[in-house]
Amino acid sequence: xxxxxxxxxxxxxxxxxxxxxxxxxxxxxxxxxxxxxxxxxxxxxxxxxxxxxxxxxxxxxxxxxxxxxxxxxxxxxxxxxxxxxxxxxxxxxxxxxxxxxxxxxxxxxxxxxxxxxxxxxxxxxxxxxxxxxxxxxxxxxxxxxxxxxxxxxxxxxxxxxxxxxxxxxxxxxxxxxxxxxxxxxxxxxxxxxxxxxxxxxxxxxxxxxxxxxxxxxxxxxxxxxxxxxxxxxxxxxxxxxxxxxxxxxxxxxxxxxxxxxxxxxxxxxxxxxxxxxxxxxxxxxxxxxxxxxx
Amino acid sequence: xxxxxxxxxxxxxxxxxxxxxxxxxxxxxxxxxxxxxxxxxxxxxxxxxxxxxxxxxxxxxxxxxxxxxxxxxxxxxxxxxxxxxxxxxxxxxxxxxxxxxxxxxxxxxxxxxxxxxxxxxxxxxxxxxxxxxxxxxxxxxxxxxxxxxxxxxxxxxxxxxxxxxxxxxxxxxxxxxxxxxxxxxxxxxxxxxxxxxxxxxxxxxxxxxxxxxxxxxxxxxxxxxxxxxxxxxxxxxxxxxxxxxxxxxxxxxxxxxxxxxxxxxxxxxxxxxxxxxxxxxxxxxxxxxxxxxxxxxxxxxxxxxxxxxxxxxxxxxxxxxxxxxxxxxxxxxxxxxxxxxxxxxxxxxxxxxxxxxxxxxxxxxxxxxxxxxxxxxxxxxxxxxxxxxxxxxxxxxxxxxxxxxxxxxxxxxxxxxxxxxxxxxxxxxxxxxxxxxxxxxxxxxxxxxxxxxxxxxxxxxxxxx
Numbered sequence: 045x046x047x048x049x050x051x052x053x054x055x056x057x058x059x060x061x062x063x064x065x066x067x068x069x070x071x072x073x074x075x076x077x078x079x080x081x082x083x084x085x086x087x088x089x090x091x092x093x094x095x096x097x098x099x100x101x102x103x104x105x106x107x108x109x110x111x112x113x114x115x116x117x118x119x120x121x122x123x124x125x126x127x128x129x130x131x132x133x134x135x136x137x138x139x140x141x142x143x144x145x146x147x148x149x150x151x152x153x154x155x156x157x158x159x160x161x162x163x164x165x166x167x168x169x170x171x172x173x174x175x176x177x178x179x180x181x182x183x184x185x186x187x188x189x190x191x192x193x194x195x196x197x198x199x200x201x202x203x204x205x206x207x208x209x210x211x212x213x214x215x216x217x218x219x220x221x222x223x224x225x226x227x228x229x230x231x232x233x234x235x236x237x238x239x240x241x242x243x244x245x246x247x248x249x250x251x252x253x254x255x256x257x258x259x260x261x262x263x264x265x266x267x268x269x270x271x272x273x274x275x276x277x278x279x280x281x282x283x284x285x286x287x288x289x290x291x292x293x294x295x296x297x298x299x300x301x302x303x304x305x306x307x308x309x310x311x312x313x314x315x316x317x318x319x320x321x322x323x324x325x326x327x328x329x330x331x332x333x334x335x336x337x338x
Numbered sequence: 339x340x341x342x343x344x345x346x347x348x349x350x351x352x353x354x355x356x357x358x359x360x361x362x363x364x365x366x367x368x369x370x371x372x373x374x375x376x377x378x379x380x381x382x383x384x385x386x387x388x389x390x391x392x393x394x395x396x397x398x399x400x401x402x403x404x405x406x407x408x409x410x411x412x413x414x415x416x417x418x419x420x421x422x423x424x425x426x427x428x429x430x431x432x433x434x435x436x437x438x439x440x441x442x443x444x445x446x447x448x449x450x451x452x453x454x455x456x457x458x459x460x461x462x463x464x465x466x467x468x469x470x471x472x473x474x475x476x477x478x479x480x481x482x483x484x485x486x487x488x489x490x491x492x493x494x495x496x497x498x499x500x501x502x503x504x505x506x507x508x509x510x511x512x513x514x515x516x517x518x519x520x521x522x523x524x525x526x527x528x529x530x531x532x533x534x535x536x537x538x539x540x541x542x543x544x545x546x547x548x549x550x551x552x553x554x555x556x557x558x559x560x561x562x563x564x565x566x567x568x569x570x571x572x573x574x575x576x577x578x579x580x581x582x583x584x585x586x587x588x589x590x591x592x593x594x595x596x597x598x599x600x601x602x603x604x605x606x607x608x609x610x611x612x613x614x615x616x617x618x619x620x621x622x623x624x625x626x627x628x629x630x631x632x633x634x635x636x637x638x639x640x641x642x643x644x645x646x647x648x649x650x651x652x653x654x655x656x657x658x659x660x661x662x663x664x665x666x667x668x669x670x671x672x673x674x675x676x677x678x679x680x681x682x683x684x685x686x687x688x689x690x691x692x693x694x695x696x697x698x699x700x701x702x703x704x705x706x707x708x709x710x711x712x713x714x715x716x717x718x719x720x721x722x723x724x725x726x727x728x729x730x731x732x733x734x735x736x737x738x739x740x741x742x743x744x745x746x747x748x749x750x751x752x753x754x755x756x757x758x759x760x761x762x763x764x765x766x767x768x769x770x771x772x773x774x775x776x777x778x779x780x781x782x783x784x785x786x787x788x789x790x791x792x793x794x795x796x797x798x799x800x801x802x803x
Binding site for chain 2: 061063090091092093094095097100105107108111112113114115116117118121124125126127128130131132133135136153154156157308311312313314317320321322325326327328329330331333334337338
């Protein structure tokens with residue numbers, strides 16, 4: 045899918061708003077917010093050319109802090125909304141953003157089927173391993189045993205192995221970064237927007253207020269970008285690298301398969317059509333199809 | 339019959355073809371034509387099976403010819419006036435109407451009795467070019483449709499009560515986003531799984547009252563194969579004009595019932611998209627604050643689409659200001675609520691009146707909706723009712739409810755009668771709530787069966803003056 049480019053090019057200023065930020069001091073959302081704007085500017089996309097869709101969570105407050113066509117929806121449901129928007133007009137780059145609470149509990153089914161469907165959208169996981177907006181409850185990705193709001197003894201449930209889970213669904217794009225590494229996030233977002241199908245981008249995000257285990261310092265020490273020799277087409281190695289976080293956490297573009305067509309490309313009903321569903325709204329002659337009932 | 343089958347060493351299932359052949363012979367039709375049909379249907383099962391079928395047919399025909407007292411009926415000659423008529427289900431009629439209305443994306447999760455619509459639209463996809471998504475659940479279907487509508491196409495979903503319950507949070511979202519949304523709610527008897535393959539009208543109050551918070555919505559209902567087609571473009575028109583949720587009620591009886599239908603008039607449907615801005619000149623003049631402008635007349639503010647070169651805005655699911663920025667101030671919340679709810683009265687004004695069958699000065703006024711229209715109009719057309727000043731007021735548009743015409747007629751009538759396929763008389767409850775009218779008589783049915791001519795004839799005859 046080609047991305048509409050404009051030679052004049054927008055600047056970071058075009059994406060700015062006067063809305064005040066309400067995130068806590070040192071929240072990872074500041075870094076992610078900056079990287080989104082840098083990536084879009086870097087791709088020379090104008091704010092009117094894109095749709096950014098936000099789930100409900102701390103990250104969702106980005107929705108009115110970027111000048112662009114944005115959407116702020118329901119908790120856990122951002123992926124199918126973004127997919128519907130994209131299928132209606134595949135010319136518009138669509139990014140969806142959701143937290144680990146929404147994406148691995150309330151809306152986990154959507155994530156499963158989005159990977160399976162290979163919708164041509166980017167999904168950015170704001171992974172701070174807790175429900176920040178509702179003041180720090182444990183999510184499925186909170187480390188087991190951590191004392192959290194409403195689970196003072198820690199949670200009995202095992203931590204969901206999110207990367208292994210995602211790889212088990214045979215994704216076509218997996219990347220990971222850390223909210224303190226703005227240049228790396230920027231590059232990953234740019235590549236993800238250019239990906240043919242569903243791009244899963246896991247951003248390990250510091251939450252200074254509620255996450256006392258995977259802190260900014262911890263992530264800074266443990267995250268290690270993959271080297272230039274990393275083969276992004278090797279599924280097995282990428283999976284092993286992504287899952288094993290015992291020594292360090294591998295970041296960067298971990299895996300990409302460019303050969304799998306996107307959901308839209310697979311639709312036989314749309315083969316050969318140059319228009320989008322948005323452009324096709326008109327009264328449609330059903331005379332021929334009525335005859336099938338005569 | 340069992341004897342015959344035993345004699346021919348035919349399996350019990352061939353009893354079906356034996357009975358068919360008996361009826362066929364009684365109708366005076368030749369065995370060859372039936373054999374041809376049997377070959378068409380079962381030919382793929384092999385010659386041996388066909389031969390067995392033929393033997394059974396021959397036995398059945400011989401049996402009828404031996405009955406001296408039985409004279410085959412003379413069938414009427416086919417009347418050419420029916421030559422172009424369609425024979426289709428309500429689901430197929432709705433499907434044709436949905437396609438005709440310019441709907442380009444359809445997302446749904448299978449659920450009886452909404453599945454036949456999904457099947458028909460999906461089967462048509464290579465002809466229509468529509469995007470069809472069988473979703474992983476009803477929430478997904480509703481969200482996919484919401485995203486597609488926000489982007490600017492026409493999209494729809496369908497389900498039955500249980501699936502609709504799952505969609506309601508998304509309906510509420512569209513109310514706040516002021517995003518057009520169309521859902522077809524096929525009723526079957528609840529609660530819970532209830533009678534999953536039977537019919538009901540028990541979800542009217544669900545449609546009018548579902549989903550958290552207050553937001554404008556249109557609830558309408560199809561009644562048969564004609565308006566199953568005609569009302570489809572209107573559902574999308576109102577959704578786009580009023581930028582809100584449209585719930586179209588149908589039921590199992592309509593979904594699977596077959597009708598003979600004159601060809602649909604394809605010149606009648608309008609495509610009205612309300613305040614949708616698409617021209618570059620008009621787009622250039624927009625500011626972000628036009629999107630949710632609280633001063634917009636009737637609450638209807640301009641709408642424009644992601645990807646168009648214009649001022650951008652946030653489609654904001656939190657309470658927001660005119661640009662879609664989160665705003666929790668009291669005055670803003672009140673102003674935006676008033677903006678959205680202004681659409682209710684504007685919509686009420688825009689909707690057509692309920693349709694009256696029969697005298698303008700009725701002595702008995704019958705009020706109903708949905709699939710009851712068929713049997714009710716048949717009763718009123720019957721000899722016993724001609725000239726008896728019994729009239730039927732049919733509601734296609736159920737919310738916001740228009741009551742002026744109803745009140746005028748009710749004042750003239752000596753008796754008012756409510757007919758519904760639910761326990762509580764839900765339209766009656768809405769009418770009482772909106773205009774204080776309480777019906778003198780209620781004919782209610784909640785056993786999963788549709789209203790039948792005979793029972794309506796009997797009960798209404800008893801009410802004749």
